[in-house]
Amino acid sequence: MNTDKIALITEAGNGFGHKFATLLENHGFSVIIATKGEVYHTRQTLTQGNIEILKTDLTQRRDITQLHDYIKKRYDKLDVLINNGEIANGFGQKIDQLRMEEDVKSLYEVNLFSILEITKTMLPLLKKSDMGKIINISSALGDINKMKDDGFHYANYQMTAYATAKAALEMFTVLLSRELRTTKIQVNSFDPIRLKNCTHNDVAICNQVEKELLELLDIGKVVGPAALSFFK
Numbered sequence: 630m631n632t633d634k635i636a637l638i639t640e641a642g643n644g645f646g647h648k649f650a651t652l653l654e655n656h657g658f659s660v661i662i663a664t665k666g667e668v669y670h671t672r673q674t675l676t677q678g679n680i681e682i683l684k685t686d687l688t689q690r691r692d693i694t695q696l697h698d699y700i701k702k703r704y705d706k707l708d709v710l711i712n713n714g715e716i717a718n719g720f721g722q723k724i725d726q727l728r729m730e731e732d733v734k735s736l737y738e739v740n741l742f743s744i745l746e747i748t749k750t751m752l753p754l755l756k757k758s759d760m761g762k763i764i765n766i767s768s769a770l771g772d773i774n775k776m777k778d779d780g781f782h783y784a785n786y787q788m789t790a791y792a793t794a795k796a797a798l799e800m801f802t803v804l805l806s807r808e809l810r811t812t813k814i815q816v817n818s819f820d821p822i823r824l825k826n827c828t829h830n831d832v833a834i835c836n837q838v839e840k841e842l843l844e845l846l847d848i849g850k851v852v853g854p855a856a857l858s859f860f861k
């Protein structure tokens with residue numbers, strides 16, 4: 630039986646994925662980061678200690694299968710899956726400016742469809758964990774109630790593809806959490822940026838946010854309101 634704690638995080642860039650990886654490594658996890666392009670090349674020297682970076686195009690089923698097969702062979706289980714990779718586009722774009730292929734469908738491939746695919750593929754490995762956690766990284770832009778409020782800071786961002794894909798991801802999180810509620814696996818959303826904690830577009834994880842993430846993973850205590858948490 631493999632007693633190491635294993636985490637898989639999508640994305641390796643200058644953004645949150647790498648920060649989440651470092652945080653988990655500091656809490657004793659072996660971390661696999663799955664990412665695709667430029668960042669993979671510039672960061673592969675970071676494959677050291679307990680973080681390794683595996684080149685993965687999340688939109689390619691073959692790549693996701695290879696990732697699964699690697700984890701199965703090496704660890705035969707997965708404890709934490711953080712669906713964090715994304716593309717963002719279309720800031721301020723009005724409906725007549727939407728480019729369906731370049732902006733909308735390409736974004737949905739990464740921000741929604743690949744998450745369904747990777748989650749489905751990794752589920753058998755997560756079921757072998759005694760603490761399986763799936764964290765879908767959300768955004769306030771996908772929060773319908775916040776976006777209805779004219780006073781909300783991001784209400785006029787008008788990132789149609791990004792915001793609608795994040796809203797759909799939120800629903801997937803709810804549905805999967807309900808489906809898995811009789812298993813040991815917990816499914817949650819986590820928004821890394823909330824105005825009370827962080828500045829706009831700041832990819833530093835503030836202390837409070839860090840605590841909340843660790844609490845969701847049952848490896849830290851939360852102080853104050855937690856991220857969206859369903860059923861458990």
Ligand SMILES: NC(=O)c1ccc[n+]([C@@H]2O[C@H](COP(=O)([O-])OP(=O)(O)OC[C@H]3O[C@@H](n4cnc5c(N)ncnc54)[C@H](OP(=O)(O)O)[C@@H]3O)[C@@H](O)[C@H]2O)c1
Binds near residue numbers: 713820822
């Ligand atoms: N930054 C914010 O202000 C903010 C606010 C709220 C929520 N969030 C959420 O936080 C998460 C991380 O955001 P971030 O700003 O840190 O992101 P980021 O810096 O834009 O990084 C996104 C990463 O996703 C990877 N990626 C894109 N397409 C891919 C594909 N097909 N296959 C594999 N990897 C792919 C990219 O890798 P390559 O470079 O290798 O292509 C990139 O490293 C996202 O889910 C985002 O929605 C961010």
